[in-house]
Amino acid sequence: MTRKSRRLILICVCGGVLVLAVGLILTAMSGSIVFFRSPSDVAAQGVGPGVRFRLGGLIEAGSVRRGPDQTVDFTVTDTNATVPVHYKGLLPDLFREGQGVVAEGRLEPGGLFRADTVLAKHDESYMPREVADALKAQGRWQEGGGKAAPDTKTVPQAATTTDKTLGPRSER
Template identity: 65%
Template structure:
């Protein structure tokens, strides 16, 4: 075997080991990877019940309903579609109607989003990039460059 052949076998072996390692990592993380969706994405893509996603948009005005204890329901909108969210837990201090929110959880078979995490924007200028992009597409967001303003 020549020196060139040995080198090619070593490179091929290292590539195979690297490929296997990446495959194992992705397989191990497949339950941990959560994709962001706007309410329009949820409706258009037909997200399957039980699939874990992040849902972001604006809390629709006059939709926050507080139940017993820490139960709360509200509607997240991006101007194109609405998704009802049910959450049990303590909401962030900055959570309110008309503000940006990102929730994480699963879609139930009746179309209600069962959230286990709710995140609210933390100051007057911040909104997660994915939420801002989705709202810009719907024409409901104004950034610093004077784009259309969110209601």
């Protein structure tokens, strides 16, 4: 066997091992990839039962019903479609009607979304990016917590001040 043919065999074996490793990594990751969907996406795409995904939108007013053993039923909406959600566990402190929410879980055959994780917004200016993008696409969300942005022509310019008591560095 010549030196050239040994080198070619080594390169082919290393390439095969690399392809196998990449294939195994992609196969392992496919089970952990979770896609985001809004209620309109769920209705339009006809997501099959048992598919794991993240459902995001706003908690519909008047839809939160608390049951025994820390169970909660509520409805997630993006103002075009709604999806009923069932969750068992502790909810975030800021979970309330009209707020943004992202729930991760599976859709059941009857259309009920069974969540195993619920995330709520954490302050007045936060909305999960996917939820905000879905609401912006429908024209239902504006930056700044849904309030109209201030008109830049009417905002007064900040006055600039200098501290004259310290003076330049060389005088200190």
